[in-house]
Amino acid sequence: MQTVIRCLATGFFISYLPPLLFPFKKNTGAGFLGTLLGVPLVLLFPADFTLYAICMLAFWVFAVWICKKVQFKGQIGHDNPKIVIDEIAGYITAMAFIPRTGPYLLAAFVLFRTFDTLKPWLVKTFDRIPNAFGVVFDDVAAGLLANILVQIFIIFVARA
Numbered sequence: 001m002q003t004v005i006r007c008l009a010t011g012f013f014i015s016y017l018p019p020l021l022f023p024f025k026k027n028t029g030a031g032f033l034g035t036l037l038g039v040p041l042v043l044l045f046p047a048d049f050t051l052y053a054i055c056m057l058a059f060w061v062f063a064v065w066i067c068k069k070v071q072f073k074g075q076i077g078h079d080n081p082k083i084v085i086d087e088i089a090g091y092i093t094a095m096a097f098i099p100r101t102g103p104y105l106l107a108a109f110v111l112f113r114t115f116d117t118l119k120p121w122l123v124k125t126f127d128r129i130p131n132a133f134g135v136v137f138d139d140v141a142a143g144l145l146a147n148i149l150v151q152i153f154i155i156f157v158a159r160a
Contacts, residue, residue, distance in 0.1 A: 002071060009070040011037045011084040034084025035113060038091030039105060049097055056092050060140060063089040067132035079127075079135045086139040090116060093143030098150050107153070111146035120145070 007013060014037060015030035045055050063085045072080050079086075094108040116139055119127055123145070127138035 002069075005066055005069045006072070009066050009083045009085050011088065015082040015084045030081055030084055031087050031116060032113065034087035035091045035109060035116075037084065038088040038095075039109070041088060042092055042095045042105070043100060045092070047100075052096060056096055059092055060089055060136060063136045064132045067135045079138075083135060086136045087116065089136050090139030090143035093140050094146035094150070096143075096147055098147065098154070104150060104154075108143075108146050108150050111149055112143050115142035115145045 010016060011034045014033045018029040018033065045052050066085050067083060070080075070083065072082060091109065091112055094112040095105065098104050098108060115123055119138070119142075123138050123141045126134055126141045128134065129137070
């Protein structure tokens with residue numbers, strides 16, 4: 001069972017790839033790959049706003065549960081860099097209620113990765129919570145910030 005949980009937490013073990021390919025780098029890029037996994041998942045989510053919201057909330061709960069259950073040998077800290085299900089949850093949040101076109105998928109991706117990396121106030125607040133909720137919801141907060149910026153662009157620029 002732990003293998004299945006680890007598989008889901010690591011994005012089907014995708015987070016193991018960067019350290020194997022780039023062992024000399026401190027930042028492995030696993031979060032980038034985890035976010036990439038979120039793109040096809042977002043495209044599979046329902047187009048209906050209500051159903052999207054329900055699926056997103058269910059994924060948040062599922063991601064927290066997975067992060068709570070996953071175990072790694074020699075784990076350091078509460079947010080193991082091999083865990084990428086939180087990046088997927090964050091990207092799903094970044095794309096909530098946004099048209100699924102190439103430019104918006106890319107804008108949400110770039111903004112989410114930026115906020116997840118820089119960890120501004122709201123993101124840092126959740127990042128400091130030392131449990132599975134904090135692991136997931138710092139990324140959800142980064143996704144929310146990205147979503148707000150894309151929504152502002154849609155309202156004030158794209159519709160003008």
